Amino acid sequence: MIPAVSISLQVNGERIEAHVLPRLNLADFLREHLKLTGTHVGCEHGVCGACTVRVNGDIVRSCLMLAAQTNGASIETIEGLSDSGEISDLQAAFRERNALQCGFCTPGMLVTAQDLLLQEAEPDRERIREHLSGNYCRCTGYQAIVDAVASTARARTGRGA
Amino acid sequence: MKASAFSYARATSVVNAIELLAEHGDRAKVLSGGQSLMPAMNLRLISPELIVDIGDLTELRGIAVTGDRLRIGALTRHVDLLNSADVAKHAPLISEAITHVAHAAIRNRGTIGGSLAHADPAAELPASMVALKATIIVEGPAGERQIAAEDFFTGIYETALEVDELLVAVEVPVAQRNSAHYFSEFARRHGDYGIVGLAAQAVVDGDILTDLRLAYFSVGDRPVLAMAATKLLNVAVTPAVLLEASETLGEELDPQEDQQASVSMRRHLAKVLLARCVATLLGRPELSAGEVL
Numbered sequence: 001m002i003p004a005v006s007i008s009l010q011v012n013g014e015r016i017e018a019h020v021l022p023r024l025n026l027a028d029f030l031r032e033h034l035k036l037t038g039t040h041v042g043c044e045h046g047v048c049g050a051c052t053v054r055v056n057g058d059i060v061r062s063c064l065m066l067a068a069q070t071n072g073a074s075i076e077t078i079e080g081l082s083d084s085g086e087i088s089d090l091q092a093a094f095r096e097r098n099a100l101q102c103g104f105c106t107p108g109m110l111v112t113a114q115d116l117l118l119q120e121a122e123p124d125r126e127r128i129r130e131h132l133s134g135n136y137c138r139c140t141g142y143q144a145i146v147d148a149v150a151s152t153a154r155a156r157t158g159r160g161a
Numbered sequence: 162m163k164a165s166a167f168s169y170a171r172a173t174s175v176v177n178a179i180e181l182l183a184e185h186g187d188r189a190k191v192l193s194g195g196q197s198l199m200p201a202m203n204l205r206l207i208s209p210e211l212i213v214d215i216g217d218l219t220e221l222r223g224i225a226v227t228g229d230r231l232r233i234g235a236l237t238r239h240v241d242l243l244n245s246a247d248v249a250k251h252a253p254l255i256s257e258a259i260t261h262v263a264h265a266a267i268r269n270r271g272t273i274g275g276s277l278a279h280a281d282p283a284a285e286l287p288a289s290m291v292a293l294k295a296t297i298i299v300e301g302p303a304g305e306r307q308i309a310a311e312d313f314f315t316g317i318y319e320t321a322l323e324v325d326e327l328l329v330a331v332e333v334p335v336a337q338r339n340s341a342h343y344f345s346e347f348a349r350r351h352g353d354y355g356i357v358g359l360a361a362q363a364v365v366d367g368d369i370l371t372d373l374r375l376a377y378f379s380v381g382d383r384p385v386l387a388m389a390a391t392k393l394l395n396v397a398v399t400p401a402v403l404l405e406a407s408e409t410l411g412e413e414l415d416p417q418e419d420q421q422a423s424v425s426m427r428r429h430l431a432k433v434l435l436a437r438c439v440a441t442l443l444g445r446p447e448l449s450a451g452e453v454l
């Protein structure tokens with residue numbers, strides 16, 4: 001019998017105490033224990049980017065982190081970024097530019113794109129593509145997604161959408 | 162897939178981690194950033210019985226310059242290397258290599274110690290350490306051992322680490338005034354594992370190479386230090402000299418064939434990188450114009 005691990009962490013600003021089995025990864029902890037199903041599980045080995053969340057301010061793959069490793073950490077998921085209004089303009093741009101179709105990759109795309117926009121005010125299309133290069137989209141393709149990120153960057157720096 | 166069940170121990174000190182490793186032997190695995198270990202576990206390529214998480218050992222984190230050595234703690238993340246002014250100044254080869262390592266979300270978790278201990282023959286950092294003549298510092302029950310990077314990597318995912326030893330740091334000599342470096346790789350997409358890559362560290366005296374270490378990766382079961390470099394030392398590099406070095410390189414490399422590339426394609430790409438490397442180091446673009454391949 002493998003003992004559970006006690007963890008204490010913040011998720012979207014809320015204090016969470018839990019006992020988790022060591023093998024449980026952060027993505028499954030968020031989805032199945034906390035019912036935060038906006039974090040999507042695609043490849044489960046760090047390639048597709050659908051499970052991207054923020055841990056202590058840095059974007060990470062939640063499928064490549066154990067829930068047990070999050071003790072003391074502050075996690076922000078797509079639900080947190082969405083509810084706080086932090087990325088409402090980016091979300092609106094994704095809708096306007098038709099940058100999502102099935103929506104499976106969208107949470108990871110939004111978290112990753114926001115990470116870039118926080119680091120660089122005026123990334124060019126090449127930089128946007130590079131930063132999103134670890135996120136797969138299997139339906140709309142990348143053109144509209146890059147358009148949406150670029151137009152959000154322009155709007156945020158007062159250069160028009 | 163999900164990782165199979167395992168027990169979990171959060172190491173409280175380096176000594177505690179070594180005790181756990183000594184007790185559990187090869188049934189245990191050290192968890193650092195987890196960016197190579199977790200995929201392997203999720204894919205059930207490995208199923209350790211115990212995970213020893215060293216993530217809390219803050220003493221293993223950080224970059225420091227002491228005299229003519231740059232010391233990087235094992236838990237230093239790729240993103241920390243990328244953003245470090247000390248690394249950019251004293252070991253710019255590492256700064257450049259890191260830009261080719263995976264993607265931002267991976268670089269935020271992956272650590273240098275994890276990458277070196279994992280010893281993927283297609284990875285950028287092991288070859289960079291060989292090029293830089295790095296020393297890998299490990300600790301075990303008997304104390305500290307210093308291992309030259311050239312001797313550390315012994316095969317696919319295999320190193321000179323004993324099962325009860327922990328990689329704690331790496332040290333590289335700081336770049337000198339006339340040091341030069343080159344890093345490049347061919348990959349399907351930026352951030353993917355390289356099909357063939359080259360990390361090179363040199364000393365350039367005017368238009369002469371007085372030292373050159375060519376560490377290739379993805380061409381064998383470990384980083385390959387190419388002896389062809391000796392053909393280029395202390396001579397005026399002409400296209401004929403470069404051609405001879407290139408032929409020597411083709412003879413000494415014994416690359417594998419896989420879904421990404423055939424043996425001859427890998428040999429060819431290694432030669433292309435050699436020409437580009439020498440042309441870049443010497444500031445002579447005509448040397449990589451193609452005729453010496």
